[in-house]
Amino acid sequence: MLSKLARTASRSRVQQNLLLPSILLPQQPFQSSAVTSQQAAPAEDHIEVKVNGSPVQIPKGSTVMQACDAAGIDIPRFCYHPKLSIAGNCRMCLVEVEKSPKPVASCAMPAAPNMNIKTDTDLVKKAREGVMEFLLINHPLDCPICDQGGECDLQEQSMHFGSDRSRFTEMKRSVHDKNLGPLVKTVMTRCIHCTRCVRFATEVAGVQDLGMVGRGKDSEIGTYIDKLLTSELSGNVIDLCPVGALTSKPAAFTYRNWELKNTETIDVSDAQGTNTRVDSRGVEVMRILPRLNEDVNEEWLSDKGRFQYDGLKQQRLNVPLVKGPDGAFAPKRWPEALEAVAQGLQGIAGNEMRAIAGKLSDAESMVALKDLMNKLGCGNLTSEGGFPDLDADVRSNYVANTTIRGIEGADVILLIGTNPRIEAPVYNARIRKTWLEGTQIGLVGPEYDLTYPYTHLGEGPDALAAMLGGSDFFQKLQEAQHPAVVLGPGILSRPDRDTILQQVHELVEKAGVVKEDWNGYNILHDAASRVAALDLGFLPSARAQSAPKPKFVYLLGSDDYSEEDIPEDAFVVYQGTHGDRGAPRANVILPAAAYVEKEGTFVNFEGRTQRTKAAVPMVGDSREDWRIIRAVSEVVGRPLPYDTTDGVQKRLADVAPHLGKVDAVESPIWLNGEYNKAFAERAAKAAEAFQQPFSSSIKEFFMTDAISRSSQVMARCIQSRKTGHPKSATHPGAFGQDAAAHAAADM
Amino acid sequence: MVRATLLSLARSGQGLYTQPEQHFAKATPNKGRDFFREVCRLLPWTVNNYKLNELITVKELRSNVHALFRQNSHVTNPGVIDVMIYKGREELEMVSLQHKQRHHLITEYVARPQELKRQLASNPQGSRSKFLESFYSGAAGMSQGV
């Protein structure tokens, strides 16, 4: 008897202390009761309710679940997600409310003043047990072979709230698996119909591909016809699915979540700086998940950032290579390779050199390379596929001044020459969110499917000019309180950029896009290194324009340089991670660390400084980028004055102070007047705007840099997008299951 | 071999020789050398017994062991020398009792000294900075992952 009592006591403690997985926990915008109860009178827009007898203050319009969260009590849940609409269909969140005859679904029930909510009564316990029992009727017992095992909400909650035995003896129902393409694996029998995935696809991703068909026990989740999930954010449904119905296809059967080491870092596949968590086992990256950061990516991560990691294992450079006289590369040790660099540099004047930074370069390596080149008397520094002559004196000129979060406050948004859906998919989801809240959106540029409707205003510069003449949309922009303009990276690399920027500025000026407390002028970038390069002044000096043809070119992870940047006879040093385009052209190849293998500083397009962390060791004999440059500097006899990570980061902060403030956005000063004046002068010199329409700078979303180009998963995505049919993506032996079957067939 | 050793010792002017005014002045100068000889006496047996002759000759092995001794040539504190000799003798005993296995000997006395010699050859005057040294050896900046 005594022991039984003890057991029940400990059980209820477990219930109260239960920690739900963080993805389920909503933001807690409310103060806990302990804090608020000290305040004298409740604020106007707050109401008081009682949760398990203790009073809490919550904002009007909150739900019962939010009240419980504010009181620090976790309510079990499956279908509720703070970033999605409320469905109220899983019934797991039942609580007792005084004077209500039945338990109520707390996620869907608005809290009323003086409500008395109870979460620890027998009724609640029994209700939860009942819901669990119903859910488990048709849920298969395949946890041992389920990839969600160990991080499954259903598993956890049935442990805590379920009954300890089953009364079910019938057959379980089974459901056909759906093929959603190369990224998301489905085992639909496991689905508990929470509809989180459906709500995500329709609300956040903006594609109407997923839905529920059938009724009752015949209901199924799927793409109504055999169709691909065509979204750049599709991978997020894997995180959202509380059970193992949707899991990662490329990583199927490769890990158990408790074997993984978590490293909190950031993504560099686009310029957004999405916060991620890299899960690794040993020397291998097993998966990449988004981290919650309301200011940057909320909870989402693009498919490229999530699934390109298999490219980190392909085509890697792991030893220094030097091209011999016969044109073949020979593996060398570091001293010999650096000696070869020094030899290549011999007798070359400073103005005959050039350095090109790649899309994935971190700020440390760029500042080191800049210092080294300057020491050697070279000022010819460019970023690949970029706009070397962009004016970087004024910071507000090249960042998203409104900030990523700030764009939510805009009431009219004008997109110019951009396709945010592929340039920054997570940012596009934000724009979609503002559209859902009633923001008007206009686009100048080719028509794309942006996942939300917009007013199409024309394709090229002429449409911009027409707008300036006064159009409906221009009027809207003028009348808006918080108008925003978003310029794509495609515009900045056009030859007639200055003229177009001049026009845009006229528009910004006339429409009052920049106001006292609102700066609606945004530039979108497509490469993770770009803003840091501009911040550091990794740009050609004034004299570089008149420099002779370079005889020595240093490629810092640059694979997308343009042919004319490297003359035929130039001596080329390639420092990078992959044998992509730059490496074969080089005379000396220096293997460097990829973004998951080093600590590196990146600045996203709103100007936020963030750092990556090393999750896995470097491959082979490669080294951190800035250290390689430091070593080169010593071998060529011009040692840089810093040789520790702290040292180089201090140098960064000296060159651009905000690079020392990690995780912060420094809002730039808007130098309106001077800026426009400078532009007017330059534009007068520049030619007429070409009439060719604007275009996005990204041709293929899934392959933008050396890592994604080496990734097989990304290649499969492209293949399946071409046909729009999911089956085309599977080639034999592609994934765990198939591979095993294939091997068996071969034997 | 001995001549080469003496020559290299003479060139660097240090090593098995310690300052006379030191505490254990009388005892130390020969201690390291004596131990080295003790080791040398066991080398032919070792090569034979561990079947190392496919990889290395006795002469080469001796020079490898010598390189390892030379690595500590800067140590002058007699106490430290004593401890090192003590540990060395422990090692010797493990080899002679065959508590070590073939692959241990290969990594420690064949592969590692060769690497050491190569480094020495590429950086004869020790002219490199600490940074470059650790850069080449891969010690610096290795990620802390795993």
Ligand code: SF4
């Ligand atoms: S597939 Fe997963 S997320 Fe979608 S409804 Fe089923 S359980 Fe919910």
Ligand code: FES
């Ligand atoms: S969480 Fe409330 S009904 Fe699903």
